[in-house]
Amino acid sequence: MNRFFLILCSFFFAVLMLNSCYYDVEEELYYEIEEELYQDVLENIADCDTLMVQYTLNILPIIDQHCFPCHSLETAFANVVVEPYNGLKNYVDNGELLCVLNHQSGCSPMPKNAAKLTDCELAKIEKWIDDGAQNN
Numbered sequence: 001m002n003r004f005f006l007i008l009c010s011f012f013f014a015v016l017m018l019n020s021c022y023y024d025v026e027e028e029l030y031y032e033i034e035e036e037l038y039q040d041v042l043e044n045i046a047d048c049d050t051l052m053v054q055y056t057l058n059i060l061p062i063i064d065q066h067c068f069p070c071h072s073l074e075t076a077f078a079n080v081v082v083e084p085y086n087g088l089k090n091y092v093d094n095g096e097l098l099c100v101l102n103h104q105s106g107c108s109p110m111p112k113n114a115a116k117l118t119d120c121e122l123a124k125i126e127k128w129i130d131d132g133a134q135n136n
């Protein structure tokens with residue numbers, strides 16, 4: 001009887017130990033995932049600030065670098081001119097800017113024969129448009 005009781009006790013004890021061990025691993029895992037998410041958020045804030053997006057400060061440099069080689073007043077490939085502000089605004093209003101930048105169907109993907117703009121550049125342009133695509 002005594003021995004049986006002992007075996008029963010050790011069995012429960014073993015189950016208890018296993019259980020707590022399992023929870024430890026789980027908690028550790030959650031902690032790591034949380035920390036990763038936190039790092040992502042921090043990196044995002046550091047690398048891609050979309051809080052205050054202005055035409056002159058943030059949008060013009062992107063368009064200058066990626067689009068002016070073919071769509072400035074001088075180059076005007078395919079008669080598309082995305083300067084000055086009004087030139088670009090036309091393509092915002094008719095939806096073509098986001099269409100070409102996001103490589104949607106129904107328009108030519110831009111910049112032509114080059115990589116898509118980075119997520120951060122696209123996020124800034126989208127934020128600027130969401131804010132009313134102002135000439136600021």
Ligand code: HEC
Nearest residue numbers: 066067069070077078080091096097100107108110111112
């Ligand atoms: C290497 C030259 C080149 C660059 C760089 C370039 N484009 Fe184009 N783009 C063209 C050509 C050529 C066309 C005419 C359509 C075609 O051939 O695909 C065009 C067409 C367009 C059109 C008309 C839409 C359509 O479907 O034809 C828009 C809008 C446009 N480009 C915007 C942009 C923007 C915005 C950028 C910068 C992110 C850009 N392009 C960069 C060459 C370029």
